[in-house]
Amino acid sequence: MTTTDTRLESGTSDLYLSMYRDMVRSRVLSDRMFALNRQGRAAFAVTGQGHEAAQVGSAYALTAGADWVLPYYRDVGVLVALGMKPYDILLGLFAKAGDPTSGGRQMPCHWSWPEMRVVTRSSVIAANLPHAAGIAYASKLLGRGEVTIVYFGEGATSEGDFHEAVNFAAIHQLPVVFFCENNGYAISESQEKQMAILHVADRARGYGIEGQTVDGNDALTVLQTTRWVIEECRRGLGPKLIEAKTYRYAPHTSSDDDRRYRTRAELEEWTRKDPIDRLRNRLLADGVLTPDADGAIRAAAQREIDEAVEAAERAPDPPDDDAFRYVFAEDA
Amino acid sequence: MALKTYIEAIRDALIEEMDRAPNMLVLGEDIQEGGVFRATDGMLERFGPQRVLDTPLAESSIVGVSIGMATNGCLPVAELQFADFAYPAFNQLISEAARWRYRSYNGWGCPMVVRIPYGAGIRGAMYHSQSIEAMLAHVPGLKVVMPSTPYDAKGMLKAAIRDPDPVIYLEHKRAYRMLKEELPDGDYTVPIGPARLRREGDDITVISYGLMAHECLQAAEELAAEGIDATVLDLRTLAPLDRDAIVAAARRTGKALIVHEDNLTGGFGGEIAAIIAEHAFDDLDAPVRRLATPDVPAMPFNGALEDFLLPSREKIADAMRDLAAY
Numbered sequence: 001m002t003t004t005d006t007r008l009e010s011g012t013s014d015l016y017l018s019m020y021r022d023m024v025r026s027r028v029l030s031d032r033m034f035a036l037n038r039q040g041r042a043a044f045a046v047t048g049q050g051h052e053a054a055q056v057g058s059a060y061a062l063t064a065g066a067d068w069v070l071p072y073y074r075d076v077g078v079l080v081a082l083g084m085k086p087y088d089i090l091l092g093l094f095a096k097a098g099d100p101t102s103g104g105r106q107m108p109c110h111w112s113w114p115e116m117r118v119v120t121r122s123s124v125i126a127a128n129l130p131h132a133a134g135i136a137y138a139s140k141l142l143g144r145g146e147v148t149i150v151y152f153g154e155g156a157t158s159e160g161d162f163h164e165a166v167n168f169a170a171i172h173q174l175p176v177v178f179f180c181e182n183n184g185y186a187i188s189e190s191q192e193k194q195m196a197i198l199h200v201a202d203r204a205r206g207y208g209i210e211g212q213t214v215d216g217n218d219a220l221t222v223l224q225t226t227r228w229v230i231e232e233c234r235r236g237l238g239p240k241l242i243e244a245k246t247y248r249y250a251p252h253t254s255s256d257d258d259r260r261y262r263t264r265a266e267l268e269e270w271t272r273k274d275p276i277d278r279l280r281n282r283l284l285a286d287g288v289l290t291p292d293a294d295g296a297i298r299a300a301a302q303r304e305i306d307e308a309v310e311a312a313e314r315a316p317d318p319p320d321d322d323a324f325r326y327v328f329a330e331d332a
Numbered sequence: 333m334a335l336k337t338y339i340e341a342i343r344d345a346l347i348e349e350m351d352r353a354p355n356m357l358v359l360g361e362d363i364q365e366g367g368v369f370r371a372t373d374g375m376l377e378r379f380g381p382q383r384v385l386d387t388p389l390a391e392s393s394i395v396g397v398s399i400g401m402a403t404n405g406c407l408p409v410a411e412l413q414f415a416d417f418a419y420p421a422f423n424q425l426i427s428e429a430a431r432w433r434y435r436s437y438n439g440w441g442c443p444m445v446v447r448i449p450y451g452a453g454i455r456g457a458m459y460h461s462q463s464i465e466a467m468l469a470h471v472p473g474l475k476v477v478m479p480s481t482p483y484d485a486k487g488m489l490k491a492a493i494r495d496p497d498p499v500i501y502l503e504h505k506r507a508y509r510m511l512k513e514e515l516p517d518g519d520y521t522v523p524i525g526p527a528r529l530r531r532e533g534d535d536i537t538v539i540s541y542g543l544m545a546h547e548c549l550q551a552a553e554e555l556a557a558e559g560i561d562a563t564v565l566d567l568r569t570l571a572p573l574d575r576d577a578i579v580a581a582a583r584r585t586g587k588a589l590i591v592h593e594d595n596l597t598g599g600f601g602g603e604i605a606a607i608i609a610e611h612a613f614d615d616l617d618a619p620v621r622r623l624a625t626p627d628v629p630a631m632p633f634n635g636a637l638e639d640f641l642l643p644s645r646e647k648i649a650d651a652m653r654d655l656a657a658y
Contacts, residue, residue: 068404103437112436119403120436124427130393131428134400134408141382142355142405160420164393171388326438327472328572329496 013288019060019081019219020283021297023052023276026077028301029086030250032309033076033093033108037254041313042093045254046109048074050217053275054181054244056081057222058149061230068117068135068148070128073109074181074248075151082116086305090312097318104318117146126156129165129178136174136239147233149177149226154200154243155186166241170207175233177226178241181216183248188261201243209239216244217275220282246275336515339508341486342371342447346409348519349493350379353407356493359385360394360411360447368413369449369508391417395424395446399432399498402444407493415450415502416459422467429498430473444499445492451504451543451593452625452642457633460505463594463625465542468500469570469603475499475524476570478542482513484568487522495524504543511546525569527577533561536656537581539604540591541567544643548591551648560656570600575607582608586617587655591648596624618658623651 030047037045048055055077062069064082071078079089088100095104101112102120112120119135121128132150139146156162157180169176180200184191197203204211214225222244229240247270251258258267283289336344350356357379358372364386366373376384387394391412398408412418418425425446432442452461469476475497479485485503492499530549533556540548545566552562565581567574582588588608590601601622608620623643631638 099437100439101437102435102439105437106435110435112439114436114439119400120432120440122427122431122435124423127396127423127428130396130424131400131403133393134397134402135404136400137397138401138404138406141357141401160390161392161396164388164390165396167388167390168393168397326433328475329433329441330438331496 015060016220016279016283016288019056019223020279020289021301022081023056023077023219023279024297025086025301025304026052026056026080027276028305029080029089030076032305033090034250034254036093036309042108043095044107045093046073046107046252047250048076048248050247050249050270050275051181051183052077053219053279054216054222054246057219058179058226058242058244060223061226062149065116066146067230068119068132068139068146070119070121070132070148070150071111072121072151072153073107073123074153075111076109078151079111079113079118082113082118084113084116085308087308087312090308091315094312094315096312096315097322098315103322126152126159126161129156129161130168132176133165133169133174136169136176137172139175140172145234147175147177147230147238149179149230151179151181153186154180154182154184154191155189155194157200157203158186158194166204166207166209166239169239170209173236173238175236175238177229177233178239179226180241180243182243182245185248185252185262187252187256190261199243201241204241209241211241211243213243213245216246217273217278219275219279247273333514333516335512336482337509338482338485338503338511339369339371341482341515342489342503343373345486345489345493346372347375347378349490350375350383355405356407356409357383357385357401358409358411359387359398361387361389361413363411367411369505371411371447391421392424395421395429398444398446399424399429399442402442403440407443409445409447409493411447413449414460415448415464416462418448418464425468425474425498425500426471430471432473433497434473441496442498443496445489445501446498447501447503449505450502451506452631452638453506455633455635455638456505457631458629461631463592465502465570466594466598466600469600473498474571476502477524477568478502478570479568480507480542480545480566482511483515484522486515487520488524488568490519491521491524494521499524502542507543507546525572525574527565527567527569527574529563529581530566531562531564533563534585535561536587536589536652537563537565537585538589538591538648538652539565539567539578539581541570542593544591544593547643547645548648551645551652554645554649555652560652562652575611578604578607579611582612583615586615587658588616589621589623589651589655591623591643593625593643595627595630596622597627599624618655621651621655623648
């Protein structure tokens with residue numbers, strides 16, 4: 001496992017502050033989406049509390065709008081970092097007509113955002129990994145310099161599609177980053193029930209590619225590692241696998257009760273390693289952030305989400321006839 | 333004009349479309365050496381290994397990477413070697429490709445063709461003989477075509493490649509070298525959707541698709557000599573289905589026989605029969621009949637058993653006589 005203890009690079013304080021702000025916004029938004037479900041205002045929520053360093057840190061390594069992104073349902077932070085407005089994410093939570101991911105058809109956080117090359121996904125775990133390999137094959141065939149990143153949990157690495165996708169990408173040395181957010185649980189199944197190895201990254205060797213395990217709660221390490229991996233992919237040295245070790249603070253979804261399978265002591269232990277606290281302390285120590293500025297960031301995030309919730313909840317539902325649209329292309 | 337077999341028609345369509353579209357590629361198992369049925373014979377030399385792509389033996393990702401390629405500006409035509417081996421790819425076809433456009437509210441499209449050889453009668457036994465169309469035609473978001481002639485095979489494959497949505501192209505293995513036809517030189521397409529009346533007659537109506545449509549037409553010619561004049565409707569496309577053509581053909585004679593090689597229960601014939609019952613009931617003079625493979629996990633490798641189970645020209649002719657006499 002690699003960690004970064006270097007000083008913050010000079011001239012990058014704005015970047016780190018921006019990352020920090022997006023991590024805070026992602027957390028506030030995730031907490032709110034869960035609360036809205038508990039209040040009976042949203043039918044379902046799936047969120048990424050605890051994964052913010054892995055998500056925001058890696059997304060900041062991308063060239064937004066050029067690189068292809070295939071997030072999974074926990075990746076609120078990836079989308080926030082790419083610039084999706086909380087209002088738009090909340091339209092998805094409430095399944096409203098203007099939901100940019102699916103027009104209110106998919107469960108929340110089943111992302112799609114063509115303008116940012118965020119590709120639609122289903123609820124079927126790992127099914128989008130072959131898509132990432134295919135997208136990267138097309139990039140190579142058509143001679144384009146873009147890189148593809150696909151996100152998944154460690155549970156996805158048990159699926160056949162994980163194997164088939166990584167193998168295909170490795171055979172053709174495709175510019176694709178397989179980014180595993182390993183939070184130690186596939187719903188209730190702890191990692192030792194899923195695999196007989198300690199590190200998902202070890203799987204990479206079996207395909208003849210490089211895998212790297214990083215501290216997924218350290219945003220700066222994730223950023224640095226992902227940047228390097230993406231550069232390698234751009235130079236034709238892909239694919240690569242990154243395993244970011246982290247922990248989710250919320251249940252799997254709003255329909256799950258994690259108290260049935262996780263001890264509170266374990267949760268407490270990881271809460272002390274909160275990725276947002278960690279980056280904040282680092283930025284405070286380095287004088288990039290002041291307590292006042294931090295308070296302002298948090299207050300602004302709360303305000304932004306408050307306003308977005310109010311507006312999104314009032315947005316219109318899709319009309320009934322809308323259910324028939326886009327089974328096939330309509331101009332065909 | 334040139335005399336072409338069914339498989340030559342497929343190959344010509346692939347080559348002509350590859351010439352037209354530099355972003356098109358074909359992929360699958362053993363594709364570079366021509367494929368097990370030689371549909372892609374000679375294409376490696378012409379287009380190179382990047383566009384004539386040998387994949388690992390992994391059907392889910394053959395379809396899965398095709399979806400990704402289609403998403404990023406390519407036109408993939410995947411080959412699944414046998415319909416019997418398509419099931420590992422069903423999640424990618426059903427949960428991914430079919431719902432790609434719908435679930436993204438038209439944000440993404442999936443212009444992909446999956447060619448799948450199907451069907452029995454070649455002593456292929458249980459795992460080289462299956463018909464899988466009913467399962468796929470059940471899924472909204474997939475187009476399913478089953479051409480019965482070399483002319484349609486070429487024209488519908490070209491239409492499928494130019495279609496903005498995923499098309500399942502089912503080609504009968506026994507048709508590959510058995511069916512020959514004079515084809516026009518140069519480019520033409522046959523639209524996905526419309527059925528085609530292969531024969532018009534006033535005594536009975538036979539509705540079929542794929543290679544069985546050919547067998548039905550042969551049986552109808554045989555019966556014409558006996559004074560039974562049949563209408564033969566070749567559906568050509570199962571999804572989207574030409575319901576109007578089914579209703580019109582059934583109404584014309586009031587007696588409808590549906591023939592398919594897939595087994596009976598839950599087969600596509602049930603859907604056709606339901607459409608006739610719903611929309612042509614008042615014009616019927618006989619119960620709708622279905623001729624299909626019986627409900628056993630066919631096909632046996634034993635030739636006599638395979639012949640016993642499979643619908644054939646003789647069995648179709650018998651069923652037609654029976655219906656005409658009703």
